[in-house]
Amino acid sequence: MSVTIYHNPRRNKSRQTLALLEARGLKPRVVEYLKTPPDKAELKRLLTLLGMTPRQLLRANEARAAGLDKPGLSDDQLIAGMVENPITIERPIVVKGARAALGRPPEAVLKIL
Secondary structure (H helix, E strand, C coil), X not given: CCEEEEECCCCHXXXXXXXXHHHCCCCXXXXXXXXXXXXXXXXXXXXXXXXCCCHHHECXXXXXXXXXXXXXXXXXXXXXXXXXXXXXXXXXXXXXXXXEEECCCHHHHHHHC
């Protein structure tokens, strides 16, 4: 079964998570989500797999800068904002089959492998 990592190579936790996967002999499909952001459907799928709400997957500082920190925003509005501003998405996200985990800390992804 294939493994995918939504990755930002400039961020330490993302690099550590990728290294952890590779150390386990996995060759994940790497999606640099800032270059190739998930669309609305893919982001909704990731949220479902993670069991998270859009607000839970937001990076606080980046969300504030993008205006996505307002309490009255709906999930659909947050998702649209995250698609427009992928830097606001917490990462890395690792997907294997019908399971996903946020690599914060990197070892958290081990539960889905």
